[in-house]
Amino acid sequence: MSSKNWSALDEESMDKEMSERTIRIQGPRGASMVQVVGLLQELGIASEDVYALASGPPGSNSYDVVFKEKDKCDSFLKYLNKGARRYKDFDYEFSVFGRQIVTVKVHWLPVCTRPMVIHDIFSKFGKVVSIRNDTLKIRDFETLSGVRLVTLEVSVSEKAAIPHIVAFDCGAKALV
Template sequence: MSIRSALDDDSLDKEISERTIRIQGPRGASIVLVVGLLRDLNITSEDVDALASGPPGSNAYDVVFREKDKCGSFLKYLNKGARMYKDFDYEFSMFGRLIVTL
């Protein structure tokens, strides 16, 4: 087994990253609220392979879809890439793209 840095191109699975979205929540967001948001947007556990929260304090959540087509159609459905849920604004983007809030 070889050890690589966390962001090494060889250690990233391109196929998985192509079916992963990043949800950026505000302060006070939680993974429980993100699951509720996904359910509200008609995403079920059948659609999702994995769900992970980012580094502590980042309020970033990664959602890995089972199918690339479902991931793409979900982002297309969102259009502008943002939704409000339970008084919190969430922004959606493809994995690997950075959302910068000014």
């Protein structure tokens, strides 16, 4: 059996009305459809609210939830504030369909760089969800590593535009 690559699934390929009432849930490794249903129920979503629930390709751990009514989808997103939720020891991220949550590591910045500077840089590529410090642990020695973890909500094109190196006029660079 052979496969053929077709053109990209862009906005023209999608049912706009349906996509506007769809959210994407990104689970961790080990997530399952059963857990996603349990999470939805815990958050007050009943089967009567959902038109369809579909999983992404194997290993993607992504699930699309299509609500029957756009108002229900909008109020659910507002309730969540597009944040993460924990369910049965797993963290799940929620985003608007067509957007995804990605976390990038930013190396080489001086440790004293203010988070607002990092926010300003990455807000050009999507919505900055959070900026955290990564940790370094060597045996019983644990401290901040200087690496920043920047979580973004982005479209496919915004994700592709994130640079691997951020250069500053002073000559400093950051590896992304």
